[in-house]
Amino acid sequence: MGDRNPTDLLQLLKPGQRLLGLDPGEKNIGVAICDPGLAVATPYATLKRGKLGVLVTEIKGIADEENVGGLVMGLPRNMDGSEGPSAQSARQLARNLERELGLPVALWDERLSTAAVTRSMLDADASRRKRAAAVDKMAAAYILQGALDRIRAG
16 A cells, blocks of 8 residues: 555546545544545545444445545644554554455545534534534545545646
8 A cells, every 4th residue: 555645546546436535533434425527525424433344344335336446544644744643543444444445545634624624614603413423524525625636736
């Protein structure tokens, strides 16, 4: 896997395939998907983080149903750019998913993604319950949109 970036995924996709964005948290994994034109990321689901086999089955179901050809995994770096235990956990999950699903995985710096999404939801006056239910998948969409913008920029 190495440190594949989103632009590397573009060469690995078949025409019409989509990307899935993942925001790995301690309890949940936010999931987002893009359109076949790789332009717009949309929040998709929030999965419970548990046993790898269950997670692989859930993501494989989404990937098969939605014609997904690759994954963009958020990499939670520290503000100074260093990597702590959360980043190591995300890298391990990315390696496991790539191996188990047979789909290429790119890592994308997700610093401040959850904070940005929470701030925008506060600005929109979303209730605490709505924020809690949506923040993971919206953070995944934020991560995936950043990667899509990078792909389009070349």
